[in-house]
Amino acid sequence: MIQVWIVLALFVPFGVFAQSVPIPAPPQLGVKSYVLMDSSTGQIIAESSPDEILEPASLTKLMTAYAAFKALEQGQISLDDEVYVSEKAWRTDGSRMFIEVDTYVTVEDLFRGMIIQSGNDASVALSEHVAGSEDAFVGLMNQYAQLLGMSSSSFRNSTGLPETDHYTTARDTATLTRAIIAEFPAYYSWYSEREFTYNDITQPNRNSLLWRDTSVDGLKTGYTDAAGYCLVTSAERSDMRLISVVMGANSPEARATNSQAILNYGFRFYETHKLYSGREEITTSRVWMGEPGSVSMGVTQDLFLTIPRGSFDSLTSSIDLSTDLIAPLEMNSPVGVIRVTLEGENVSEVPLVTLHEVPEAGLWTRLKDQVMLWAQ
Numbered sequence: 001m002i003q004v005w006i007v008l009a010l011f012v013p014f015g016v017f018a019q020s021v022p023i024p025a026p027p028q029l030g031v032k033s034y035v036l037m038d039s040s041t042g043q044i045i046a047e048s049s050p051d052e053i054l055e056p057a058s059l060t061k062l063m064t065a066y067a068a069f070k071a072l073e074q075g076q077i078s079l080d081d082e083v084y085v086s087e088k089a090w091r092t093d094g095s096r097m098f099i100e101v102d103t104y105v106t107v108e109d110l111f112r113g114m115i116i117q118s119g120n121d122a123s124v125a126l127s128e129h130v131a132g133s134e135d136a137f138v139g140l141m142n143q144y145a146q147l148l149g150m151s152s153s154s155f156r157n158s159t160g161l162p163e164t165d166h167y168t169t170a171r172d173t174a175t176l177t178r179a180i181i182a183e184f185p186a187y188y189s190w191y192s193e194r195e196f197t198y199n200d201i202t203q204p205n206r207n208s209l210l211w212r213d214t215s216v217d218g219l220k221t222g223y224t225d226a227a228g229y230c231l232v233t234s235a236e237r238s239d240m241r242l243i244s245v246v247m248g249a250n251s252p253e254a255r256a257t258n259s260q261a262i263l264n265y266g267f268r269f270y271e272t273h274k275l276y277s278g279r280e281e282i283t284t285s286r287v288w289m290g291e292p293g294s295v296s297m298g299v300t301q302d303l304f305l306t307i308p309r310g311s312f313d314s315l316t317s318s319i320d321l322s323t324d325l326i327a328p329l330e331m332n333s334p335v336g337v338i339r340v341t342l343e344g345e346n347v348s349e350v351p352l353v354t355l356h357e358v359p360e361a362g363l364w365t366r367l368k369d370q371v372m373l374w375a376q
Contacts, residue, residue: 023269023308029258032228032248035170036262038272039178039234039241040304045266050171051152054247057222058095058118059168059230060160062176063153064127065115067140069184071130072107079108081129088134089125094161097122098199109198111187116196117203118221120159127158134158145172148179162224170245177219177232177243191218191234208256209233213263221255231255235263240272269309275317275340275348276303281355283319285335288373290327291361295354297335305340305348316341319352324373329358 026036026046032054036046044050071077082104090101097113099105099121105113107129113122127137134157141155150172156163181188194211195204206221215235222230228248235242244262249255276282281296297319307315321336329335333354340348360366 027258027261027265029246029261030250030254031246031258033170033245034247034258034262035174035243035245036266037174037178037243037245038266038270038304038306039181039243040272040274041306042175042178043306044171044174045242045270045306046262047170051169053152053167053169055162055166055224055227056160056168056173056247057224057227057230058120058160059173059220059222059232059247060155060158060166061114061118061123061222062173062180062220062232063141063145063155064123064137064158065111065187066176066180066184067137067144068111068126068130069180069187070140070144072187073184077107077130079106079111081107083107083110083125083129085121085125086128089121089128092120092124092159092161094120094159096120097196097203098201099125100199105198112190112193112196113198115190115220116193116205117198118206120161123158145176148175150175160222160224160227162226170247173232173245173247174243177234177245180219181234181241181243188218191220192216206252207231207233208252209235209259212256213260216263221252223252229255231259233259233263235267237267240267240270242266270306271309271312272304272306273312274302274304275315276338278302279355282338282352285321285325287325287327287329287358289361289366289370290325290329290358291365292358293361293365295325295329295335295358296356297352298355299338299350300332300353303338303348303350307342307347311342314343315347321352325358327358327360329354331355331357 033049033052035050085099095118097117097119110122110126113119127134131137145153153168153172156166209216215237218234219232230247233244278301282298334351336352
């Protein structure tokens with residue numbers, strides 16, 4: 001095995017050495033379940049019963065939005081589409097944006113009515129427009145949930161109204177939220193809007209943290225008697241974005257204060273760094289029987305790491321190439337791994353790939369390299 005060691009200077013700007021900050025235990029919250037996740041890395045910083053199966057209430061609308069955003073992305077619908085309001089959508093119980101039966105509403109208004117006002121009527125109307133019926137749309141929701149790795153979730157409607165076998169977990173909800181933020185930045189700003197007016201009725205966003213914390217810019221509240229008060233929040237401070245999921249609080253104030261507490265904890269005691277940029281050369285290696293005789297190597301996507309604040313200078317990194325590299329090599333061929341350790345503990349391991357192809361060299365070079373390989 002060939003092992004190449006990368007010096008620490010790749011990670012830390014010269015002259016910058018922070019002092020490690022002692023980290024207390026995460027706050028104990030009076031909720032059924034919570035998760036605090038870094039949005040860039042997907043790393044969970046703090047958690048309590050993250051995989052407990054719970055009713056999501058209107059947090060369901062995050063998956064409704066995700067599936068509808070996918071339809072927008074794929075060109076199946078557009079924001080300007082005029083959507084017919086069915087009697088089923090109009091009659092849907094619970095929170096509403098007050099659309100009228102037998103009228104037409106734009107897709108954009110339905111999105112904002114669902115996201116900002118938590119309108120169940122908007123959710124049903126949007127689902128019917130995307131898939132023809134809410135039942136068919138629910139099938140899409142569950143397919144996307146599986147593709148995202150939400151293995152502990154099952155959806156039975158687009159609204160979050162109580163129904164048998166309609167459930168999720170805090171971990172799955174954080175995973176979904178991370179996907180929304182990463183995949184649909186053009187629409188994410190709707191989650192930060194404080195109010196929306198439709199049909200001459202103005203309703204405020206129920207996420208009270210939008211008024212209390214300027215770093216908060218989303219996402220969704222939820223409530224039923226069985227689910228309790230739920231809140232999914234995202235906030236960005238100093239280029240670090242965190243996602244908090246609180247499920248089963250006993251009041252609107254409790255879900256807000258508990259969400260604020262874990263966000264403050266994460267930002268105070270952790271930091272996220274980009275270690276390498278995707279498709280950027282990290283190192284090179286000899287390629288036998290190839291032209292050229294070397295290949296640039298890196299990672300396919302930006303590599304971020306969330307670590308305790310002040311521990312950046314304690315990171316070390318190594319690259320392991322699993323075998324001699326022999327042409328031909330295709331671009332993006334896996335050739336080894338990058339391992340990152342913090343004080344001796346492995347904290348990240350990602351594939352190292354070739355950044356370009358290396359075709360075979362001419363006959364003379366191949367024969368010469370073959371002899372040199374035999375002599376090793």
